[in-house]
Amino acid sequence: MQPVKRKILLNPGPATTTDSVKFAQVVPDICPREEEFGKVMKDVTERITKFAGDPEKYTTVLFGGSGTAAVEAIISSAVGKGKLFIINNGAYGKRMCEIAEVYGLEMEEFKSPSDQPVNMEKLEAAIDRSAGEITHLAVVHCETSTGLLNDIKAIGQVCRQRRTKLIVDAMSSFGAVPVDMKEMNISFLAASSNKNLQGMAGAAFVIAENTALVELNSIKPRNYYLSLFDQYSFFMESGQMRFTPPVQTIYALEQAIKELEDEGISNRYKRYSGMWEKLISGLEELGLTHQVSKENHSRIVTAIIEPECPAYSFQEMHAFFRKKDITVYPGKTGEENTFRIANIGDLNEKDIENFLILLKSYFRVIGCQS
Ligand SMILES: Cc1ncc(COP(=O)(O)O)c(C=O)c1O
Structure with missing residues (x-):
């Protein structure tokens, strides 16, 4: 097939x-x-x-x-x-x-x-x-x-x-x-x-x-x-x-x-954790923070605090990524404005690196940089 x-x-x-x-x-x-x-x-x-x-x-x-x-x-x-x-x-x-x-x-x-x-x-x-x-x-x-x-x-x-x-x-x-x-x-x-x-x-x-x-x-x-x-x-x-x-x-x-x-459960978690580490360090470089500290984190899904930037809109960011065959996800808690990124599924660290490059370029284009 x-x-x-x-x-x-x-x-x-x-x-x-x-x-x-x-x-x-x-x-x-x-x-x-x-x-x-x-x-x-x-x-x-x-x-x-x-x-x-x-x-x-x-x-x-x-x-x-x-x-x-x-x-x-x-x-x-x-x-x-x-x-x-x-x-x-x-x-x-x-x-x-x-x-x-x-x-x-x-x-x-x-x-x-x-x-x-x-x-x-x-x-x-x-x-x-x-x-x-x-x-x-x-x-x-x-x-x-x-x-x-x-x-x-x-x-x-x-x-x-x-x-x-x-x-x-x-x-x-x-x-x-x-x-x-x-x-x-x-x-x-x-x-x-x-x-x-x-x-x-x-x-x-x-x-x-x-x-x-x-x-x-x-x-x-x-x-x-x-x-x-x-x-x-x-x-x-x-x-x-x-x-x-x-x-x-x-x-x-x-x-x-x-x-x-x-793959084995522990290796799968290792793979997911590797992607998560990449994600977190990339977010830090962009000046973005996340809701839950590293010690208490699942390393599965991350609620990222949305940037305080007038040009930022989750819907527009979502549309930008969708055109590139990537789906990002809205936040859910209501306590803080977040969007979410999950590092699960048949993905690898290269996919996360690519996401981070695109996120950086998107923030640059909309004039939203720390
Ligand atoms: C912890 C947890 N419980 C329950 C659900 C509900 O699952 P579903 O949307 O498949 O009904 C979800 C879905 O994301 C979940 O993450």
Whole structure:
């Protein structure tokens, strides 16, 4: 097949993919109820589980949908009569609070600054003075709105001491930032096919402890399509998803998983980190600063403070880069005016160098220089 025109996606997913992942979607038509396709899904889920834990103790449950479907499936399925405690230090923590509210869950929001690590003493104090039994705690791993990386191991330890189940939205960290569910004490983790896995959009998944999945059977259902227990038990019994799977996305995911296995998670993170180092030093040369300090940074996505320059407009900058097959991304926090650059996907340091050269020339042309 002819190579596909390469586009440089600097948005935090869907990410730039390899041609081999793109072409993996071009397969003979198949009814997804065939045993043959069931085997593909089983293989895909088992290999995803291995990226985060022992497949004897953890299981990946697939859903057709964007990443939010996996987060919503966990929140709406996992919490029984107890209380859900949510750490909100960015747009995706806030989204989990909104989901919990929609489902009428008993919930407590713990707000923490979007550019600082969570203060563990304050967190523990808030948990301990909370009225009612906190059965679950939810947190985002890499806050994609800022790039802040939350310390899941430390938060997992707080949960372990209190027998609280930990829910992690690992959407923008999974596949790059190493995750060990046992060591981090994570019961439920949400992620999707199209970020660091470098697959196509359309498949969301939950990786969960088998014991926690089985316990869901005793919770009165609040959802239908997103029922984590039903999706899990149906797949265990039949080797099928309950509803139509995103067939071609799953074939692409199978190839993307192979490519991640070949590269290895630590090497992928090393590659991303190398691009990030380049990005940060280039931004510094241009006099630009970013929201989250280096020590607390995910090295995945960076919220860059917009220059105070009358000629600067994100929309115009976006259009300038789009003409050069590069996509830059707007900011999300609302606290500071930022734009975002993600260094994920099938990219390399040369792509970042090229982006920085263009950014410098763009700022020069619009008369915006420090
Ligand atoms: C941390 C996090 N959670 C959830 C989502 C939502 O994923 P989606 O847009 O695929 O629904 C995103 C998307 O960027 C994310 O970064």
